Amino acid sequence: MLLNKNITKKSFLFVLLCFFAAGLILAQSATADLTKRFLQKADDQYSEMKYEDAFKTINAALKLSERDEVPGNVYLLATQIYTKLLEKMTKTKDYTLFNDVVMNLQTYPKINDEPQIQKFIRMIQQQQADIKDAARDAKNREMLQDISAKQQAQQQEMVENITASTQESNKKMLETFSDKMNESTESIVSKMSEQNTSLIQGVTDTMTTTLDTMDKRSSKTVWIIAIGAGIIFLVVFLLVFLAMKASARASAIQAEQLDSTLKLIAGMQQTNNQLLLGGVTDFNGMGLKSAGSSRWGVDALPAPEMNDDEKAELKQLVIDCEKLGSEIDAVTKRKNNSKNVSELVYKLAMQLGLNQNSSMIYFAAAMVYDAGFLSVPEEILEAESLTDEQRVQLRDHINHYEEYLGFVPRKYWQIFKEAALYHHENTDGSGYLGITGPDIPQIARLIHVAESYNSLISRRNYKQIMDKETAIQELESKPNLYDIDVVKVLDAIV
Known part of the structure; x- marks a missing residue:
């Protein structure tokens, strides 16, 4: 009875072991069959130049095998697909799958050792670095443009403010000076007019008095008086002419004084502009610092406009x-x-x-x-x-x-x-x-x-x-x- 039980137990274990072995064989057969299908599909996609799809399919085939037991035909096809995919990336600049490629290459160093793959990896890394450099350069250029625009705006605003202030100041000075000159001229003309009027009035009164006495004197006396009146008239005419000439000379002097004043104002305006702009007015020198100068920013105010x-x-x-x-x-x-x-x-x-x-x-x-x-x-x-x-x-x-x-x-x-x-x-x-x-x-x-x-x-x-x-x-x-x-x-x- 005990013997029968032992035989039954051993038979059961033998049958169980057979089932396990059969399952393992079936699993390996299924894995091999699935790997074969993946290889066929990847090869078809590779032939149709669908390298992205072929990349995903061959990765599935790689994952079905242990890393150290990947069949040689899988490695061979994977190497071809990876090479073509990387070559395509260098041309299209589409790096969507690049990180996945790099990670898989770390997992499967045998593929990574392929010289062509290493060559394309370096090319793509260089391209990515160049793209970053280009983006950085574009950002720097934009920053330079912004700085330049702000500087120009500040310079323009400062120049406009200085110009407006100077023009207003000069306008007030000219108005004040003009008013004083007009008052002075009017005063001179008025005085000369009063003098001429008084002189003519005196001559007229004298002639009137003379005519009143003509009836009482002889014709000889009349001629003497007439000659005397002519002489007086000539003297008056000369006096009026001299007075007018003196008035013209005074006007010329006043005009010269006005011209000198305008030149003085213009000089004051130029000096003010130079002082307000920091005294940097010679572009040939440009305020550039030579050896030994450590004073940063001494010419921070706007430089003169270039022609x-x-x-x-x-x-x-x-x-x-x-x-x-x-x-x-x-x-x-x-x-x-x-x-x-x-x-x-x-x-x-x-x-x-x-x-x-x-x-x-x-x-x-x-x-x-x-x-x-x-x-x-x-x-x-x-x-x-x-x-x-x-x-x-x-x-x-x-x-x-x-x-x-x-x-x-x-x-x-x-x-x-x-x-x-x-x-x-x-x-x-x-x-x-x-x-x-x-x-x-x-x-x-x-x-x-x-x-x-x-x-x-x-x-x-x-x-x-x-x-x-x-x-x-x-x-x-x-x-x-x-x-x-x-x-x-x-x-x-x-």
């Missing part, structure tokens, strides 16, 4: 600087360095209180401050390590700017010279030429900060990439190198 020739000259200068800056970036392998540094220098200059004209010249100079690099041999610029002699040759690039800046007008030459020659100077005197503190020109201090900041956040320094906050902290931690006032303003605008 058409000056505007055209400045526009051409910026175009020439942009062209040369692109050549410098190409030689030094620093993409957009000239544009990024010059835009930062412009913003810093405006925030520190420099006027629009000065800031624009600083903007142009900051695009070509490294022009001397064009004279450095290519092998030195591309070398990973330098000899002492090569380091000296590299540092000497600051002395070769004149070879490439011949297009710069002489009136701006000093600023471009200071930008090219002194942008490696540190506040403690440890720079290339040993200049210290406020002796370093303003433009050089601005470029030093802007260039270092751009270098810290640039992809070309991929081993030491910093975010904006960390880059600012790095600059602030080195007051022996950078103008801290400039760094603080940089922190406020980035």
